Amino acid sequence: MAQVSLNNLKKTYDGKQDVLAGINLEITDGEFVVLVGPSGCGKSTLLRMLSGLEEISGGDLVIDGVRCNDLPPAKRGIAMVFQSYALYPHMNVYKNMAFGLKIHGAKKDEIDRRIKHAAAILKIDHLLHRLPRELSGGQRQRVAIGRAIVREPKLFLFDEPLSNLDAALRVQTRLEIAKLHRDLQATIVYVTHDQVEAMTLGDKIVVMHDGKIQQAGTPLALYQQPSNLFVATFIGSPKMNLLEGVVAEASATGVSVTLAGGQVLRTEVDGSKLAAGDRVTVGIRSEHLWENNAGSEQFTGTVNLVEHLGEANFLYVTLANGQDVVVRGDGEREVAIGDTISLSAPAASFHVFNHEGQALQRLKPGNMVAAKRTA
Amino acid sequence: MNTKIGKLSSTAFTHLVLAGYTLLAMFPIVLIMINSVKSRDGIFDNPLAFPTSETFSLVGFHKVLAKSPFLHFFQNSLTVTIVSLVLILLFAAMAAWALSEYKFRGNRWLAVYLAFGIMVPIRLGTVSILKLAVALEPFHMGVNTLAILILVYVAQGLPLAVMILSEFMQQIPKELKEAARCDGVGEFKIFFQIILPLIRPAVATVAVFTMVPIWNDLWFPLILAPGEETQTVTLGVQQFIGQYVTDWNAVLASLSLAVLPVLIMYVFASRQLIRGITAGAVK
Amino acid sequence: MKRFSFWHVVVFLAPAVLIYTVFSAYPLLDTLRLGFYSTSDTGAQSWSGIANYTKLLTDPQWSDAFWNAMRNNLKFFAIHLCIQNPIGLLLAALLSLKGVKGAKAYQTVIFLPTLLSVVIIGFIWQLILSPLWGVSEKLMGYVGLADYFAPWLGQESSALITLALMSVWQFVGIPMMLIYASLIAIPEEIIEAAVVEGASPWRIFWQIRLPLILPTLGLVTILTFVGNFNAFDLIYSVKGAIAGPNYSTDILGTFFYRTFFGYQSQIGSPTMGATVATTMFIIILGGVAVYTYLIQRKLQRHAF
Numbered sequence A: 001m002a003q004v005s006l007n008n009l010k011k012t013y014d015g016k017q018d019v020l021a022g023i024n025l026e027i028t029d030g031e032f033v034v035l036v037g038p039s040g041c042g043k044s045t046l047l048r049m050l051s052g053l054e055e056i057s058g059g060d061l062v063i064d065g066v067r068c069n070d071l072p073p074a075k076r077g078i079a080m081v082f083q084s085y086a087l088y089p090h091m092n093v094y095k096n097m098a099f100g101l102k103i104h105g106a107k108k109d110e111i112d113r114r115i116k117h118a119a120a121i122l123k124i125d126h127l128l129h130r131l132p133r134e135l136s137g138g139q140r141q142r143v144a145i146g147r148a149i150v151r152e153p154k155l156f157l158f159d160e161p162l163s164n165l166d167a168a169l170r171v172q173t174r175l176e177i178a179k180l181h182r183d184l185q186a187t188i189v190y191v192t193h194d195q196v197e198a199m200t201l202g203d204k205i206v207v208m209h210d211g212k213i214q215q216a217g218t219p220l221a222l223y224q225q226p227s228n229l230f231v232a233t234f235i236g237s238p239k240m241n242l243l244e245g246v247v248a249e250a251s252a253t254g255v256s257v258t259l260a261g262g263q264v265l266r267t268e269v270d271g272s273k274l275a276a277g278d279r280v281t282v283g284i285r286s287e288h289l290w291e292n293n294a295g296s297e298q299f300t301g302t303v304n305l306v307e308h309l310g311e312a313n314f315l316y317v318t319l320a321n322g323q324d325v326v327v328r329g330d331g332e333r334e335v336a337i338g339d340t341i342s343l344s345a346p347a348a349s350f351h352v353f354n355h356e357g358q359a360l361q362r363l364k365p366g367n368m369v370a371a372k373r374t375a
Numbered sequence B: 001m002n003t004k005i006g007k008l009s010s011t012a013f014t015h016l017v018l019a020g021y022t023l024l025a026m027f028p029i030v031l032i033m034i035n036s037v038k039s040r041d042g043i044f045d046n047p048l049a050f051p052t053s054e055t056f057s058l059v060g061f062h063k064v065l066a067k068s069p070f071l072h073f074f075q076n077s078l079t080v081t082i083v084s085l086v087l088i089l090l091f092a093a094m095a096a097w098a099l100s101e102y103k104f105r106g107n108r109w110l111a112v113y114l115a116f117g118i119m120v121p122i123r124l125g126t127v128s129i130l131k132l133a134v135a136l137e138p139f140h141m142g143v144n145t146l147a148i149l150i151l152v153y154v155a156q157g158l159p160l161a162v163m164i165l166s167e168f169m170q171q172i173p174k175e176l177k178e179a180a181r182c183d184g185v186g187e188f189k190i191f192f193q194i195i196l197p198l199i200r201p202a203v204a205t206v207a208v209f210t211m212v213p214i215w216n217d218l219w220f221p222l223i224l225a226p227g228e229e230t231q232t233v234t235l236g237v238q239q240f241i242g243q244y245v246t247d248w249n250a251v252l253a254s255l256s257l258a259v260l261p262v263l264i265m266y267v268f269a270s271r272q273l274i275r276g277i278t279a280g281a282v283k
Numbered sequence C: 001m002k003r004f005s006f007w008h009v010v011v012f013l014a015p016a017v018l019i020y021t022v023f024s025a026y027p028l029l030d031t032l033r034l035g036f037y038s039t040s041d042t043g044a045q046s047w048s049g050i051a052n053y054t055k056l057l058t059d060p061q062w063s064d065a066f067w068n069a070m071r072n073n074l075k076f077f078a079i080h081l082c083i084q085n086p087i088g089l090l091l092a093a094l095l096s097l098k099g100v101k102g103a104k105a106y107q108t109v110i111f112l113p114t115l116l117s118v119v120i121i122g123f124i125w126q127l128i129l130s131p132l133w134g135v136s137e138k139l140m141g142y143v144g145l146a147d148y149f150a151p152w153l154g155q156e157s158s159a160l161i162t163l164a165l166m167s168v169w170q171f172v173g174i175p176m177m178l179i180y181a182s183l184i185a186i187p188e189e190i191i192e193a194a195v196v197e198g199a200s201p202w203r204i205f206w207q208i209r210l211p212l213i214l215p216t217l218g219l220v221t222i223l224t225f226v227g228n229f230n231a232f233d234l235i236y237s238v239k240g241a242i243a244g245p246n247y248s249t250d251i252l253g254t255f256f257y258r259t260f261f262g263y264q265s266q267i268g269s270p271t272m273g274a275t276v277a278t279t280m281f282i283i284i285l286g287g288v289a290v291y292t293y294l295i296q297r298k299l300q301r302h303a304f
Helices: A045-050 A091-105 A108-122 A137-149 A167-184 A196-202 A219-224 A229-234 A368-374 B001-034 B040-045 B057-066 B070-101 B107-119 B122-135 B147-171 B174-182 B186-197 B200-216 B218-225 B231-244 B248-281 C006-034 C051-058 C058-094 C103-115 C118-129 C135-142 C157-169 C173-184 C188-196 C201-226 C235-239 C252-261 C270-298
Strands: A004-012 A018-029 A032-036 A058-063 A078-081 A157-158 A188-191 A204-209 A212-217 A242-250 A253-259 A262-267 A278-283 A295-306 A311-318 A324-330 A340-345 A350-354 C037-039 C046-047
Touching: A004 A045, A004 A157, A018 A045, A018 A324, A018 B070, A032 A045, A032 A196, A032 B070, A032 C037, A045 A078, A045 A157, A045 A188, A045 B231, A078 A137, A091 A108, A091 A137, A108 A137, A137 A167, A137 A368, A137 B107, A196 A219, A204 A219, A204 A229, A204 B186, A212 A219, A212 A229, A229 A278, A242 A262, A242 A324, A253 A278, A278 A311, A295 B186, A311 A340, A324 B107, A340 A350, A340 B231, B001 B248, B001 C103, B001 C118, B001 C157, B040 B248, B057 B070, B057 B248, B070 B107, B070 B147, B070 B186, B070 B200, B070 B231, B070 B248, B070 C006, B107 B147, B107 C006, B122 B147, B122 B218, B122 C006, B122 C252, B122 C270, B147 B218, B147 C006, B174 B186, B186 C058, B200 B231, B200 C103, B231 C118, B248 C118, B248 C173, C006 C270, C037 C270, C051 C058, C051 C270, C058 C103, C058 C173, C058 C252, C103 C157, C103 C173, C118 C135, C118 C157, C118 C235, C135 C201, C157 C173, C157 C235, C173 C201, C188 C201, C201 C270, C235 C252, C252 C270
Parallel strands: A032 A188, A032 A204, A078 A157, A157 A188
Antiparallel strands: A004 A018, A004 A058, A204 A212, A242 A253, A242 A278, A253 A262, A278 A350, A295 A311, A295 A340, A311 A324, C037 C046
């Protein structure tokens, strides 16, 4: 059971460029923390620094009150699950799981007890005497997790553990990892580049970009109040629509933005730090652009392309002022390419970002679907 | 702090062992080279010293080049090695292509038949090869010709080359050949214009495994082509040293002359060579 | 649709199969056949069944020399196995460590001797070990061992060992490269997994890396075996066909050469030579068979 603090953690290679520039993060006991970001953002490096595989160039890593910067991996009380599973090819499943325990001098019956217990949790009891090459990808994944469980670590580290599985198995394993977290009450740090994985698994999501934490928070907080343009476009699929504009009027209760083409848009964000004439970017998620007149702000546009998903469809629309947006529409409504449609959105659904890309506080970041129903 | 000291000492140990062995590997060759350009007195008085203006002397090289047709030996070795290599590569590539691309009856058996030669040294057939060479004399492929050496070396090198190239060809994407066939390109054209250029990277690997044993071989030149006209460098040096064993200048110079071309080639090709071995060995 | 014809196959295969058959397979089979013939004083050959083999293995005039060569050859192989391969393993293990500066340079130099002719290497070492020149004595003197120097190549007790060590020195690069290649093929994550579990570098080597490269060690062993039982050049160039002193360095290769071409008073015999060659063939084949059916099957290759 672990309380982990990262204080101004830094990574530089050869004293040159910062790969990680001062990471601050608190991980509470039993928390499932997901590090997410595009490739090269430093998330894997950060994980490897937690594990001890990568040296820490600066700052402090504290696990349960002990500074761990210079401790070897085995003394940190961690266990790691690798992307390629990294099972020892010449050892059967049982020996794979026993290897680490033997090193630490555990007794035979204790090793046996722990392995049986982990195997039962993961439903791999019948595989204990197989070699890794005789297992399917999903089974190997379980063994890799099992090898971590038997060590009874304070902290589990997962390095993109699902990326080698096919799509169906990935969804299934994702659910199992979530269940495992609940059952074991384990503290987990999990790295992925897949935002869906991050949203579904994490208690806390840490979005990283360019070696910095962009935002850390609950999935819903990140979705409803992304703190900057990067997080806004990284979280959510399809990407948040962005419209460029200039502030017409700003106050603590709302901001009016003049879009290209002259339309003035009312948004319910805290504009106390903006002045008329500032350049801003307005963001709106595809599901908040409605194909009826329920919202207060109105647009018209032409449909360029329709993607049918069944329960919904994505309409690729060019607005009257020439800007492209994606609209999540009713899946069973038939729309043809070239149709002109009218769209609306409630003023509370807009995100506004200042010229530095930082988000302004939304005043009512709540449930827009409820808003739609009442409208 | 302790881990840092531990790391440092293990790094030191690593370099000590590696550098030590490297020195051991280099020392004999360097020793021969530096003494080959010294006078007789210099060689004996201080064998470990580099030549000085007093001890520097090329007398050994003069003697070697005057007393034996060294350059001619080189020419023989070069001819035998290069012609053999070209034929091995061409014939092995053709056979590898047929074996890996066409499914015909007896394909497996033929592959096993050829693979047999990888493990069984061709030397064991020497008695009959010599008989064969005598029989081929009327066709100018008999004893004391370079042709018989080349034929034997091609037979010796083919099995391994076929195996390496087959493995390499199986990695060529199917689509490439099928695209060509869809365009109506003939089988021979596909082989010569698409496949041959593609296997170039494997050539380095094949070259190491076939060229070196041919260049260095003593057995077949000794038995099949011992005549002065057809001696290769290896045999020539062996005979020369046997004859002038007490003339240290000449012996050292002839050894240096034999080492030098391989050394020069290695300086230019070592990178590719080592990459070829490492890549080939993982299979 | 059949996209190739019989003639395509024939044309592609003909040159390789023809040359291989005529100059490798046929001579080998013909040698096996000749082993059952004997040569009369006039040079005529006649069928004699297994008489040659009985002679080789039991007639003291032949069998003493044969078993002596066989024993020496086994010693020659044992020295390679026990010295060349462990050194190769050690060098490869050190080279494959992460972040060893100059690894490529070390590799390049250590591999160089394998490219040189055995004949050249033999002569070079002969000169270095020569008491006349005194290089070795001098070098040993630097570390206070000058008294231990002896003309090793000339002494019956040490000549074979010295020759074997010369060969080890030359060829250590081959096991080194093969083992190095298989060591670096082990995925980094497997090693890291062991590090995270607290395994020391020592334990990682013995319990993870070594078991994973056993197939390569098997391959190196069989290559060494075939090479050693086929060796000739080194002994011949340093010691001549007589393999002195007093046949103490005689191995099957030199024995075969003398039998075939004759030496001093004894006239060479192609048929007896063929018998020796066949025996060598059976030994090598036996080694390869043991390797393929017993060792290679057990040592599963691991796909990573």
